[in-house]
Amino acid sequence: MKIIVCIKQVPGSSNVNVDPVTGTLIRDGASTKTNPYDLYALEVALKLKNEQGGKVSVLSMGPPSALSAIREAIYMGADEGVLISDRKFGGADVLATSYTLCSGIKAIKEYDVIITGKQTTDGDTAQVGSELAEHLDLPHVTNVKEIEDDGEYIKYISNLDNKIVTGRIKKPCLICMDGDINTPRLPSYNRKKEFGECKDLIQIITFNDVEDKDETHYGLKGSPTQVERIFEPDKRGEKEVFSSGDLGQKVFDIIKNGKFI
Amino acid sequence: MYNKINNEDIAYLKSFIPAGRIFVGEEISADFGHDELGGIEKMPDVLINVLSTEEVSKIMKYAYDHDLPVVARGSGTDLVGAAVALEGGIMICTSLMNHILELDENNLTITVEPGVLLMELQAYVEERDFFYPPDPGEKSATIGGNISTNAGGMRAVKYGVTRDFVRGLTVVLPNGDVEQLGGKVVKNSSGYDLKDLIIGSEGTLCIITEAILKLLPKPSESVSMLLPFKTMEKAIEVVPEIIKSKASLTAIEFMSLNTINYAEDFLGKKFPDTNYEAYILLTFDGNSLREIEEEYNKVVDLCLEHGAIDGYFVDTDERKKSVWNTRGALLEAIKASTDLMDECDVVVPKDKVAKFIKYTYDVSKEVGLRIPSFGHAGDGNLHVYLCRDGLEEKVWEERCNKAFDLLYEKAIEYKGMVSGEHGIGYAKKAYLKNQLGEKQIELMRGIKKVFDPKNILNPGKVI
Numbered sequence: 068m069k070i071i072v073c074i075k076q077v078p079g080s081s082n083v084n085v086d087p088v089t090g091t092l093i094r095d096g097a098s099t100k101t102n103p104y105d106l107y108a109l110e111v112a113l114k115l116k117n118e119q120g121g122k123v124s125v126l127s128m129g130p131p132s133a134l135s136a137i138r139e140a141i142y143m144g145a146d147e148g149v150l151i152s153d154r155k156f157g158g159a160d161v162l163a164t165s166y167t168l169c170s171g172i173k174a175i176k177e178y179d180v181i182i183t184g185k186q187t188t189d190g191d192t193a194q195v196g197s198e199l200a201e202h203l204d205l206p207h208v209t210n211v212k213e214i215e216d217d218g219e220y221i222k223y224i225s226n227l228d229n230k231i232v233t234g235r236i237k238k239p240c241l242i243c244m245d246g247d248i249n250t251p252r253l254p255s256y257n258r259k260k261e262f263g264e265c266k267d268l269i270q271i272i273t274f275n276d277v278e279d280k281d282e283t284h285y286g287l288k289g290s291p292t293q294v295e296r297i298f299e300p301d302k303r304g305e306k307e308v309f310s311s312g313d314l315g316q317k318v319f320d321i322i323k324n325g326k327f328i
Numbered sequence: 329m330y331n332k333i334n335n336e337d338i339a340y341l342k343s344f345i346p347a348g349r350i351f352v353g354e355e356i357s358a359d360f361g362h363d364e365l366g367g368i369e370k371m372p373d374v375l376i377n378v379l380s381t382e383e384v385s386k387i388m389k390y391a392y393d394h395d396l397p398v399v400a401r402g403s404g405t406d407l408v409g410a411a412v413a414l415e416g417g418i419m420i421c422t423s424l425m426n427h428i429l430e431l432d433e434n435n436l437t438i439t440v441e442p443g444v445l446l447m448e449l450q451a452y453v454e455e456r457d458f459f460y461p462p463d464p465g466e467k468s469a470t471i472g473g474n475i476s477t478n479a480g481g482m483r484a485v486k487y488g489v490t491r492d493f494v495r496g497l498t499v500v501l502p503n504g505d506v507e508q509l510g511g512k513v514v515k516n517s518s519g520y521d522l523k524d525l526i527i528g529s530e531g532t533l534c535i536i537t538e539a540i541l542k543l544l545p546k547p548s549e550s551v552s553m554l555l556p557f558k559t560m561e562k563a564i565e566v567v568p569e570i571i572k573s574k575a576s577l578t579a580i581e582f583m584s585l586n587t588i589n590y591a592e593d594f595l596g597k598k599f600p601d602t603n604y605e606a607y608i609l610l611t612f613d614g615n616s617l618r619e620i621e622e623e624y625n626k627v628v629d630l631c632l633e634h635g636a637i638d639g640y641f642v643d644t645d646e647r648k649k650s651v652w653n654t655r656g657a658l659l660e661a662i663k664a665s666t667d668l669m670d671e672c673d674v675v676v677p678k679d680k681v682a683k684f685i686k687y688t689y690d691v692s693k694e695v696g697l698r699i700p701s702f703g704h705a706g707d708g709n710l711h712v713y714l715c716r717d718g719l720e721e722k723v724w725e726e727r728c729n730k731a732f733d734l735l736y737e738k739a740i741e742y743k744g745m746v747s748g749e750h751g752i753g754y755a756k757k758a759y760l761k762n763q764l765g766e767k768q769i770e771l772m773r774g775i776k777k778v779f780d781p782k783n784i785l786n787p788g789k790v791i
Contacts, residue, residue, distance in 0.1 A: 080645065100644045142641070250598040250650050253554060256628050256639030326403075326468040328359075 068121040068216055070112040071175055072145070073168065073183045073196070074105040076129050076136040085297045101136045104184030106143075106251035108244040111214060112182050113144040113252065119216060122146045124178070126171045128156060128164060138265045142254035148265070149174055153274040158287030160294075161190075165198035167285055170277040172203060174270060180221060181241040185210065196243035207241035208234070212248050330415055330784070331395045333373040340390060341374060341418075349377040349424070359404065360419055361412070365670065368409035368754055372399065372419035379424055381498060381506055381537040388535065389504025391418055391784055398502075399786050400531040402443060402470030406477065407671055408753030410530045414788040420535060422472050428452055429538070435512045436543045437495055442472025442536050449541075459546040461487035464749065465656050472536050478528035480749035482655075483611070485706035486578040487544075489749065491527045498538035499526060502780040512540055525775070530751050531786040533779040550578070550613040551620050552642035554651055555631050556604035560584050562635040563606035564682035567705045569634050570610070571678055575627045579611040580706025581655055582685075587662060587700050591654045594661035599654050600647070604637060608705065609655060658702045659711065666698070666715035670728055670755075674739040675709040675748030684742060688712050691734045695727045709748030732759070739763075752790045760790070 079098030101109075112123045125140040127133050128151040137148035149171045156167050172181065181200075186193035200207035208225050215222040220235040226245050236242070262268060274285070283289055309317050322328050338352055351357075352374050361371040378384050391398045397417030404411050413419050425441035426448070432438070438453060438460070447467035453460050464474065464481035473479075475497070480489040487493075496510035509523035510516060526533055557563035563582055570580060584606050588599050601607075610627060612620045628639040642651045663669055676684050685701060688710075692699040698717055703710040714731050716724045736746060736759045746752065746759045761769050772791045776783070 103644075103646045106646070250600050251646075253600045253640030253642060253647060253651075256553070256641065257632075259641075 068115060068119065068180065069178045070115065070121060070123050071172060071178045071181045072105070072109045072112045072123060072125050072140070073181065073199070074109065074125050074127050074136055074140060075102045075187050075189075076100070076127065076133040077102045077187055077189045085299065099132065099135070101139055102184055102187045102189075104186055104188070104244075104246050106184075107246060107248050108182045108184045109140055109143060109145065110249045110251040111244055114249075115214070115216065116144070124148065124175050126151070126168065126175065128152070128159075128167055128171070130157075134269065134271075137269055138259075138262075139254050141262055141265050141268055142258040143252055144255075144258070146268070148269045149272060150269060151272045154286075155274045155282060156286045158290065159285065160290035160292035161192050161194045161198055162291060163285055163287075163289035165195050165202055166289065167277075168195070168199050169202045170279075171272055172199075173278070174272055174276070179238045180214075181205070181239075183241065183243050185243060185246045193243075196241060200241040203241070205239055205241045206236050207243065208232075208236055209243040210245045211242050212245050214242060329395075330397045330417060330787075333396060333417060337390070337394060337396065338374065341376065341387065344386060345376055345378075345383065349379070351375040356419075360401070360421070363404050363406045363409055363411050363753075365407045365409065365755065367668070367670070368412050368414075370412055370414050370416065372413035373416045375419045375421060377421045377424045381500060384420060384500045384535050384537050385504045385506050387418060387420060387504075388500050388502055392503045392782060395782060395784065397784050397787050398535075400472070400476075400535045402473035402476075403445065403468055405466045405469045406473060406753060407673070407750045408747075408755040410477070410751055410753030410786070410789055411473075412754065414754060417784075422470060422535075422537075425472075425537065426470075431456065431458075432512065436545075437512050437540050438543055439538065439540050440471055441538060442470055442475075444471050445469070446471060446474060453543055454546055457546045458543040460493065460541060460543055462490045462493055465659055467656070471539060471541070475527050475536055475539060476530050477749065477751035480704070480707065480709060482579045482581060482704060484704060484709070485580055486576065486613075491524060493542045494523065494527055494539060495542050496540035497523050497526055497536055499534040499536055501534050502782065502785045506537075507534075510540070528751070530753060530790050532776060532790050533785065535785070547613040548615050549617050549620055550611060550648075551617075551624060552579075552609060552611045552648060552651060553624055553628055554601065554640040554642055555608045555610065555628065555636040556601060556638060556640070557606045557608065557635055558604060558637065560606040561682070561686060563608050564685050564705065566608065566631050566634045566636065567681055568679050569630055570627055571706070573627060573630055575623055575630075576612070576614075577610055577623075577627065577706060578613045579609065579704070581609040581703070582705040583607050583609065583655065583658060583702045584700065587658050587702050588654060590665045590700075591657045591661035594664050595653065595657050597650070597653070600650050601640060608636070609642075609651065655702075659713075662700050662713050662715070665700075666717050668716040668724070670714045670732075671750070672712040672714070672732060672735050673709065673747050673750040674712070674735065674744050675707070676739055676742045676744030678706070678708045680742040680744065681705050681708050681710065684710060684738065684744075687738050688735065691731050694734070695731045697727050697731055699731065704748075707748075708744070736762070754789055757790065 079100045123145045125145045125148045151171045183196035211223045212226045213224045222235045225232040356375045362369045397415040399413040400420045401411040422443040426443035427441045430439040461483045463483045464479040612623050614620045698715040701712040752760045
């Protein structure tokens with residue numbers, strides 16, 4: 068099976084600075100990492116590939132520094148990568164981002180399934196996957212916990228707010244995975260030594276390479292969303308909501324596991 | 329001999345400790361009758377949650393004058409019965425003395441009360457870009473407890489143990505006198521170092537009521553590498569090679585797939601790789617990624633030459649959590665895998681680690697007990713667990729004693745020590761005596777007598 072996984076490079080920690088004038092994240096010099104939600108998606112793809120063969124391509128959009136996220140995906144086991152990178156693509160909202168990602172999908176050409184993470188830890192919209200499917204006119208499902216190859220279809224289990232949905236979806240299709248569904252494998256030192264800069268494995272797409280040359284479809288110009296202000300949210304602890312079952316026992320377990328008693 | 333606590337004693341204690349902080353007889357929770365290792369249980373007669381040095385001093389003066397035994401206790405997470413009131417009497421719990429009193433940025437010190445938890449201290453200083461390196465697995469232990477056992481932990485390879493980070497102590501002597509030992513000074517050549525004597529004395533000499541700890545600037549970067557091996561033998565054999573390479577490492581931990589599986593069940597979380605029998609976990613820290621990368625390239629290449637299958641990068645918060653949370657849970661996970669366990673926390677010279685671990689396999693076969701282990705390969709401190717697994721009490725005791733005898737004998741042969749970081753308490757007294765001999769134990773008894781002539785403080789422990 069040929070799988071494309073969309074990944075994004077995000078700030079390495081939640082302590083990020085915001086440019087007070089433009090209201091955008093200051094990314095220069097700050098540490099970065101691959102969006103943790105995308106790693107769950109990548110793990111699903113790599114596991115499928117391990118089980119039945121095939122190819123995993125990763126696709127990302129971002130500044131040239133995002134190459135390191137693609138390299139890391141290759142060190143984890145992906146076969147190749149595409150980076151869409153051009154100043155003209157900068158400042159894109161959900162609409163412009165998903166439209167631009169289509170150009171990357173077209174560059175990879177052949178695929179059976181596109182897998183995305185649930186959301187990113189910086190933008191947090193959780194919309195790009197679904198909009199990408201719309202641009203590509205593909206069927207898609209979201210909040211997916213598990214998938215299984217089933218010939219012309221993909222079987223899936225989707226974790227919606229108050230119900231679990233099991234179903235199948237015809238290939239080619241797009242699947243947005245849920246978060247915290249597996250433990251992503253770690254990047255391999257051996258693969259890093261073998262592939263190094265991954266020059267032959269990564270294709271870079273700029274504005275010159277895309278079919279649609281209308282600049283108003285890309286970047287800030289192609290983004291109807293206007294961000295008024297970005298700010299660091301107040302820190303809060305993790306929370307868990309329980310609404311059924313033996314609540315007393317659950318509370319007891321939490322307190323005990325936390326060693327309060 | 330000690331006096332039994334009577335109504336008059338209780339009335340006196342209640343005259344300055346308000347209700348809600350003093351518990352008598354059956355009011356005391358059963359938790360205060362044992363620590364985290366099964367087998368040794370005894371309830372105190374009175375439990376007092378103290379708030380200040382003055383309260384501790386007042387209690388000790390009274391106990392001294394009336395010959396009442398006293399045991400100090402923090403979170404009760406120790407593993408050798410050190411915080412169990414063998415003679416009953418008064419238990420002083422320091423858990424409510426949990427305030428951070430001062431962060432001195434000019435002297436790079438932090439002053440804390442003894443009930444501050446290790447995890448609270450680490451979080452507090454790291455938020456402010458400082459670093460308290462001692463890192464025992466049990467993060468809910470108190471600092472008072474860490475000092476009392478001279479706890480070590482996973483970063484001892486590079487930074488040392490708790491003793492290396494204690495600058496000063498405020499202590500209450502058995503007769504109620506309060507003394508300051510050491511201070512904020514870096515150097516100290518002023519007579520016998522009583523502060524260092526108190527560290528690791530397991531509450532037998534005095535009660536710690538305040539500690540001045542040394543801090544370091546927080547290293548800005550830290551990367552761990554997880555190295556899989558086909559067998560534990562291969563994994564352990566690489567450790568001397570790493571040490572010989574003179575690389576600067578913060579931690580060298582080893583764990584077997586078996587123990588990882590217990591932790592997966594215990595935590596309900598999968599480990600990122602479970603394809604191999606054994607793993608070595610290395611940590612490198614420093615102030616630039618480039619510097620760290622040079623170090624880990626050197627070490628991982630060396631490990632690959634010596635049988636490592638690969639090296640996996642543990643370089644983001646999420647990855648560190650997935651790997652280190654498992655490492656941190658190994659003890660609890662092994663505990664949950666059996667009905668009862670006992671432990672051996674020997675430390676051997678670093679070049680004997682591999683041999684000792686292999687020896688635990690032989691002992692396991694010889695005595696017929698499951699003996700999982702993990703630990704700090706980089707500093708020679710091993711955590712070896714004897715699991716009861718439903719054996720009848722008599723059989724369990726026999727096999728356990730036999731296994732301990734064999735393990736400690738081997739540790740002595742390798743010029744190791746009975747305990748690396750958990751202490752002696754009650755459970756390991758015989759083994760300590762066996763190793764150190766009568767002369768050294770006599771010296772220790774002499775010291776104990778000077779501090780505590782009536783032997784009222786944590787009686788029956790260590791010596």
